[in-house]
Amino acid sequence: MKIVISVIGKDCVGILAGVSNKCAEYGINIIDVSQSVLQDMFCMIMICDISAMNVNFSEFADIMSVYGQEKGLSIHAMHEDIFNSMHKI
Amino acid sequence: MIETKDILETITMIQEENLDIRTVTMGISLLDCIDSDIDKACQKVYDKITTKAERLVSECEDIEKKYGIPIINKRISVTPIALLLGACEKKEPVKFALTLEKAAQKVGVNFIGGYSALVQKGFTEADKILIESIPEALAVTDHICSSVNIGSTKAGINMDAVKMMGQVVKESAELTKDRNCIGAAKLVVFCNAPEDNPFMAGAFHGVGEADCVINVGVSGPGVVRAALAKSKGLDITGVAELIKRTAFKITRMGQLVAKEASSRLNVPFGIVDLSLAPTPAVGDSVAYILEEIGLECCGCAGTTAALAMLNDAVKKGGVMASSKVGGLSGAFIPVTEDAGMIHAAECGSLTIEKLEAMTAVCSVGLDMINIPGDTTPEVISAIIADEAAIGMINTKTTAVRVIPAIGKKEGDSLSFGGLLGEGPVMRVNKGSPAVFINRGGQIPAPIQSLKN
Structure with missing residues (x-):
């Protein structure tokens, strides 16, 4: 099962490291990362595999959302099906 | 592969443009709860709703987390209560309203719809009694929604029902005037009412529908x-x-x-x-x-x-x-x-x-x-x-x-x-x-x- 983690916020040192660490902590395998910095806004999309995840998904979504708030970032972890169903026929 | 712009579009829709699922409504048939003893019927109604919808709210909350999309309302629609009332020896429809209210509070839904009668071509005795009870039922409950179908393309318009509903709407507002006339906001009068509508106040579970x-x-x-x-x-x-x-x-x-x-x-x-x-x-x-x-x-x-x-x-x-x-x-x-x-x-x-x-x-x-x-x-x-x-x-x-x-x-x-x-x-x-x-x-x- 794949999820999409999106991170949007003001660019600073350690965003990628912080989010990756969280993924490792909960047994989530990062498959693909794309990131861009527009002016000073940082935007990162991670595609991850959660088949070996060691918490349940809704807990993880909450954890990431709280982590985002602490760091001043907007972080959303969502199941990939929502994007597939919305953008593919 | 999902494209970045699509991901960002979806997130923007949800975060900034108020995209949400307005309601997940569970339709429950109460036809198997019919009983000539109204208290027994109410008990069956309560048991069926609280069993069928036991996990409705928690599962919806889990789905919200999984997909990151808010589900604003979790609701229930039931068989028009006038159909259950018809079989009861004692015609006391407000008992059903109080039962539905208790069940709604137990399972934690926002609204329960189906305090309804379908009278487009004429009334049964139960229909009339139920319609007359609507103002009281809406005044003594918080989560009940009521609807009455008074016309259809197939049947024409029941003008006796139209006359009644003018009075019922007015009285529903009167009885709740200390609460901003909220009674009338939970009551809708239909022509060609759909039997599978998930939206309130007009949701009810039609007789042609499956059990749940x-x-x-x-x-x-x-x-x-x-x-x-x-x-x-x-x-x-x-x-x-x-x-x-x-x-x-x-x-x-x-x-x-x-x-x-x-x-x-x-x-x-x-x-x-x-x-x-x-x-x-x-x-x-x-x-x-x-x-x-x-x-x-x-x-x-x-x-x-x-x-x-x-x-x-x-x-x-x-x-x-x-x-x-x-x-x-x-x-x-x-x-x-x-x-x-x-x-x-x-x-x-x-x-x-x-x-x-x-x-x-x-x-x-x-x-x-x-x-x-x-x-x-x-x-x-x-x-x-x-x-x-x-x-x-x-x-x-x-x-x-x-x-x-x-x-x-x-x-x-x-x-x-x-x-x-x-x-x-x-x-x-x-x-x-x-x-x-x-x-x-x-x-x-x-x-x-x-x-x-």
């Missing part, structure tokens, strides 16, 4: 408006195309959630209602879409045409996105629940007469309109009759949910809070239709009914 189903209503006026705002300079064909594409995306979300809820709860998926349902939140307004299309203020000349195009495009986009479509399906135009409609009504651009014209081309009817507290029951009945006639002749659902603002007059304001919103008390033509309404009888089924 999941129906989903989507939202998203803010998304449509934002899409239009980003694409200036399109001609109307282009605008219709853009709305269609956006409605497709919105509905796909509804289909996904409906399928997921259905499989988690082990209940068949019923329908997705292809709706554009506004909320009082700024930006989440159907009126603002019409203004984005190019009207100075909703209600001005051109509103009906723009709304007709919008409604049609929403259906065309939505119908391809879902395997089963039903309910009300179309753009909703409730006044107090839509920031743009509220503004248009306050500044005098939007009148009840214009709203009536708009209902001929959109999803439902005269919805959430505050009218002066001294409006007579006959005038309310006549408003219902006008609206039902539009539905009957055009083979579409129409409805009336007006709130007589007891103690208030035109220009005052009435606030309900939450999704029901607030709005000005609108002007009503005070000419008396009393003789017409008091004639009673039945408007015969129109020629459109003879399709066989």
Whole structure:
């Protein structure tokens, strides 16, 4: 099962490291990362595999959302099906 | 592979443009709860609802987390209670209302609909007793919604029922005048009521439905408006195309959630209602879409045409996105629940007469309109009759949910809070239709009914 983690916020040192660490902590395998910095806004999309995840998904979504708030970032972890169903026929 | 721009588009829709699933509604048949002893029947109703819907709220909350999309309401619709009441020796319908209220509180849903009667072609004794009890039932409960179907294209319009409903609407407001007349906001009078509608106040679980189903209503006026705002300079064909594409995306979300809820709860998926349902939140307004299309203020000349195009495009986009479509399906135009409609009504651009014209081309009817507290029951009945006639002749659902603002007059304001919103008390033509309404009888089924 794949999820999409999106991170949007003001660019600073350690965003990628912080989010990756969280993924490792909960047994989530990062498959693909794309990131861009527009002016000073940082935007990162991670595609991850959660088949070996060691918490349940809704807990993880909450954890990431709280982590985002602490760091001043907007972080959303969502199941990939929502994007597939919305953008593919 | 999912593209970054698609991911960001979805996230923007949810975070900034108020995209949400408006409701997941579980339809539950209560036909197997019928009993001649009303207390036994109530116990069966309570047991069935609390068993079937036990996990409804928790599973929906889990789905919200999984997909990151808010599900605003979790609701239940049940078999019209008049059908259960018919079998009871003691005809005390409010007992059913209190039972439904208790069950709704137990499972934690926002609303439960189905305190209803279908009387388009005539009354049973139970129908009459239930209709007369509606004001009391709505006054002593918080979560119950009531609806009465008084007409259809197939049957015509039951004018005796129309007359009754004018009084019932007025009394529902009177009995709850210390709570902003909220009783009348939970009561809707239908022509051609759909049996699988997930939206309140008109949801009930029709007799032709399965034992238990999941129906989903989507939202998203803010998304449509934002899409239009980003694409200036399109001609109307282009605008219709853009709305269609956006409605497709919105509905796909509804289909996904409906399928997921259905499989988690082990209940068949019923329908997705292809709706554009506004909320009082700024930006989440159907009126603002019409203004984005190019009207100075909703209600001005051109509103009906723009709304007709919008409604049609929403259906065309939505119908391809879902395997089963039903309910009300179309753009909703409730006044107090839509920031743009509220503004248009306050500044005098939007009148009840214009709203009536708009209902001929959109999803439902005269919805959430505050009218002066001294409006007579006959005038309310006549408003219902006008609206039902539009539905009957055009083979579409129409409805009336007006709130007589007891103690208030035109220009005052009435606030309900939450999704029901607030709005000005609108002007009503005070000419008396009393003789017409008091004639009673039945408007015969129109020629459109003879399709066989």
